[in-house]
Amino acid sequence: MTHATASVKAVEVTGFPLPPPMRRAxxxxxxxxxxxxxxxxxxxxxxxxxxxxxxxxxxxTLDPTAHAEMVALRHAATRLGQARLDGCTLWVTLExxxxxxxxxxxxxxxxxxxxxEDPKGGAVVNGPRLYSLPxxxxxxxxxxxxxxxxxxxxxxxxxxxxxx
Ligand SMILES: [Zn+2]
Numbered sequence: 001m002t003h004a005t006a007s008v009k010a011v012e013v014t015g016f017p018l019p020p021p022m023r024r025a026x027x028x029x030x031x032x033x034x035x036x037x038x039x040x041x042x043x044x045x046x047x048x049x050x051x052x053x054x055x056x057x058x059x060x061t062l063d064p065t066a067h068a069e070m071v072a073l074r075h076a077a078t079r080l081g082q083a084r085l086d087g088c089t090l091w092v093t094l095e096x097x098x099x100x101x102x103x104x105x106x107x108x109x110x111x112x113x114x115x116x117e118d119p120k121g122g123a124v125v126n127g128p129r130l131y132s133l134p135x136x137x138x139x140x141x142x143x144x145x146x147x148x149x150x151x152x153x154x155x156x157x158x159x160x161x162x163x164x
Contacts, residue, residue, distance in 0.1 A: 021045050021091040022113065022147040028055035028068065029093045029154050035060060039154040042068035042092040044076035044085065044109075051088065052076030068092060069100035073107050084108045093151040095122035095144065101130040104140060111141040115151030 018026070021043040028041025032055035044052035052075030057066040069092050077083050085107040093115040096104060101123045104112055114124070123130045124142065131139040 018147050019091070019113075021050065021089070022093075022115065024050070024053065025068075025091045025093050026115070026147055026150050026154070028053060029151065032056045032068070033154060033158045039151075039158050040068045040092065040094045042072040042090060044072050044088050044090050046076070046080065046085075046088045051079045065099065067097065067100050069096055070103055073103055073109075077107070086110065089113060090140075091146075093147060094118050094155070095124050095126065097121045098123035098128055098130060105131065105136060105138045108138050109140045111143065113143045113146050115145070115147040116155065117144060117148075 017023075025041040025043045028043070029039035030041075032041060033039035037056040037059055039056070041055045042053065043050055052072040054068045054071030054075060056068050057071060058064055069090060072090065072092075073085065076085055076088060080088075088107075088109055089111040090104055090109045091113045092100075095114050095116065095118040096112070097118070112124070117125060119126050121127070125144060130136055131142070
């Protein structure tokens with residue numbers, strides 16, 4: 001096998017309702033875009049409970065690490081009172097970058113569900129494919145392509161407007 005993408009990619013069924021945490025993550029991404037941030041949203045669930053959520057906030061907070069996933073992980077850790085998020089799922093609209101993918105591993109997230117792939121900045125099924133490296137000590141279950149069409153369209157619209 002030359003590429004891991006096919007094995008983690010879910011079939012997108014048009015009109016099929018999205019899992020509520022991904023629906024919420026996409027709404028958070030739309031909020032980000034409305035604030036001039038690259039539209040990415042993230043939600044952390046523990047069982048049925050939402051324990052953390054955030055959207056990109058780098059520009060607004062002047063914090064280059066304020067990616068949606070990082071902020072959502074911090075919220076979840078605070079809410080659960082522990083640094084390790086065993087038993088949690090992280091839902092994010094875009095394939096995580098290297099920083100976020102590493103943080104997701106450090107947090108011991110059980111399952112990572114993402115929307116669109118990011119061929120330029122992604123580090124899960126693109127670029128370094130962090131969880132495939134021998135130095136990676138925790139590999140979450142992966143599921144890609146959930147909410148992909150809407151997530152990709154949010155990003156396209158955002159960058160098209162910025163290029164004007
Ligand atoms: Zn990131």
